[in-house]
Amino acid sequence: MDEKILEIKDLTVSFGENRVIEDVSFSIKRGEVTALVGESGSGKTMTALSILDLLPDTACRRKGEILFDGKNIFDLGPEELRDMRGNAIAMVFQEPFTALNPVIRIGRQIAEAVSAHGICPRSEVRERIKESLSTVRLPEETVYQYPHELSGGMRQRVMLSMALSCDPAILILDEPTTALDVSIQKHILDLIRHIQKDRQLTVLFITHDFSVVRTIADKVCVMRRGRVVEQGAKEDVLGEPACEYTRQLIACIPVLGDKRERLPVVDG
Amino acid sequence: MGKYILKRLLLIIPMLIGISFILFVVMHIAPGDPTSVKYGLNPDISESARSNFNKIYGLDRPVLVQYATWLRRFFFLDFGDSFMDGRPVISKIMSRLPATLLLQASSFLVIFCVALPIGIISAVRRGGLFDRTMTVAVFIGYALPAFWLALLLIFFLGFKLQLFPVSGMVPWYAVYIGGFARAGDLLWHLVLPVFATAFGGVAALSRYSRSSMIEAMGQNYVLTARAKGLSERRVILVHALRNALLPIITIMGLTLPGLISGSFIFETIFAWPGMGRLGYEAIMNYDYPVVMGVAVISTFLTLLGIFLSDIAYAAADPRIRYETRRT
Numbered sequence: 001m002d003e004k005i006l007e008i009k010d011l012t013v014s015f016g017e018n019r020v021i022e023d024v025s026f027s028i029k030r031g032e033v034t035a036l037v038g039e040s041g042s043g044k045t046m047t048a049l050s051i052l053d054l055l056p057d058t059a060c061r062r063k064g065e066i067l068f069d070g071k072n073i074f075d076l077g078p079e080e081l082r083d084m085r086g087n088a089i090a091m092v093f094q095e096p097f098t099a100l101n102p103v104i105r106i107g108r109q110i111a112e113a114v115s116a117h118g119i120c121p122r123s124e125v126r127e128r129i130k131e132s133l134s135t136v137r138l139p140e141e142t143v144y145q146y147p148h149e150l151s152g153g154m155r156q157r158v159m160l161s162m163a164l165s166c167d168p169a170i171l172i173l174d175e176p177t178t179a180l181d182v183s184i185q186k187h188i189l190d191l192i193r194h195i196q197k198d199r200q201l202t203v204l205f206i207t208h209d210f211s212v213v214r215t216i217a218d219k220v221c222v223m224r225r226g227r228v229v230e231q232g233a234k235e236d237v238l239g240e241p242a243c244e245y246t247r248q249l250i251a252c253i254p255v256l257g258d259k260r261e262r263l264p265v266v267d268g
Numbered sequence: 269m270g271k272y273i274l275k276r277l278l279l280i281i282p283m284l285i286g287i288s289f290i291l292f293v294v295m296h297i298a299p300g301d302p303t304s305v306k307y308g309l310n311p312d313i314s315e316s317a318r319s320n321f322n323k324i325y326g327l328d329r330p331v332l333v334q335y336a337t338w339l340r341r342f343f344f345l346d347f348g349d350s351f352m353d354g355r356p357v358i359s360k361i362m363s364r365l366p367a368t369l370l371l372q373a374s375s376f377l378v379i380f381c382v383a384l385p386i387g388i389i390s391a392v393r394r395g396g397l398f399d400r401t402m403t404v405a406v407f408i409g410y411a412l413p414a415f416w417l418a419l420l421l422i423f424f425l426g427f428k429l430q431l432f433p434v435s436g437m438v439p440w441y442a443v444y445i446g447g448f449a450r451a452g453d454l455l456w457h458l459v460l461p462v463f464a465t466a467f468g469g470v471a472a473l474s475r476y477s478r479s480s481m482i483e484a485m486g487q488n489y490v491l492t493a494r495a496k497g498l499s500e501r502r503v504i505l506v507h508a509l510r511n512a513l514l515p516i517i518t519i520m521g522l523t524l525p526g527l528i529s530g531s532f533i534f535e536t537i538f539a540w541p542g543m544g545r546l547g548y549e550a551i552m553n554y555d556y557p558v559v560m561g562v563a564v565i566s567t568f569l570t571l572l573g574i575f576l577s578d579i580a581y582a583a584a585d586p587r588i589r590y591e592t593r594r595t
Contacts, residue, residue, distance in 0.1 A: 052495055082499060099489055102489070113496040
């Protein structure tokens, strides 16, 4: 299990002259959970979108490559790229309230993901949707519902089931719990951890929260101002952070019984 | 949903009564009266003949009393008789309504079928050659007075190039040609009036659908759809368009009043034998019963159009559906 499934090399992305990602390099191993940590604006989401080649039109990729299974995804044709998205690499977004289409039933939205890649015959699509809903512990009837009828946590489960419906090789989770309230966060996190263990999933977990990193990650990659400032095994990074910035971030985790009046200010 | 529809339908009645009252009062406040047109130009008509006319049609009574009389008959769909030729107003309108509905429906269809693709393509290829060309064309379309455009069309396409008939709907020779040829001839007569009436609507709606599409395409669910690996075609035509259509439905409902009031002008310019032209002639002749009849029918059509667009909106947007869901 030491095989690199995804490798990002010297990725640089800019909006105009403003470089939001600079010389980012890291790799993801099969079956591992890699946490990409950093503050807002540190380039985490842009890195994730680069992996799917779904950067906004205004963004410009200056250099670098992303190797998935040894092939550079920027060399893929539009059709190969389309088939890769959702099928090989799936992504769950931060905002479950806006990430689902409000006028299409849940069942249909999941079905689209399944049938876009022709991974199972038409007659089995229904069965597969039910299965993926039960994986995230949603009732079968959810297929007939519209997004506005579901709570934030349920919507995020739908997103998760949609992402899992094609059995992706890599699952990218972009702050999947940030928009949810705290009690739901724990449920979703537990669910993700359970599914990950169960299926030996390869996960890229984007977060700004070191307490989440502690529970879920195998490997940590810290980003600041578009650059990777530190990476390594979770124990090393959390135990003995080499970088001052990482230390500051870790110091910001509030602990129960904390007597501090103010959290330390991080020099972002 | 059924209850909501019924409620909205019943609401049309008080609205219609209120609007008809305002129309009636405004019409009577306007300077001039039927006798001044019918008898004013003839010096031989005596004062007694005038007052006799007023008496016969009840024009000597207070406006409110006249309105009450009008309203009572209106409930039995009786709009009275025309001052001009004594024919019942309802039969005059009914003979003109099909021509108007044909023109309106064609314009409506053209607006929808032309403006929507323009809007979608402009939004998808934003900033491209097509988008920029259309932006200029649309602003020219906005700025052109439509009646002037109608006159230009008549002059160049109708008179100079002789491509299309300049006026009318069914020419004298129509009775001599077969069914298909007659239908073709009708379409041929429709071209210029539809072009003129639809032009402003196409300009406006293509702009609305462009901005509506651009907004929808920037939404997170479109990113989700792309990340699922859907084809670009599906992302645009299913995910973005279905959401972009919602505001467009409302706007389509709002273009109806413009089309109907426009019919007064365009039916007159193109000598189209419709209700608008009937109304225009009635106004010029102070033919009160016909004016009221045309105005009320136009109001009703407008209210009906807005009602239909509300229903369509409710049907298209699950968030405001009133039915109980299947679970």
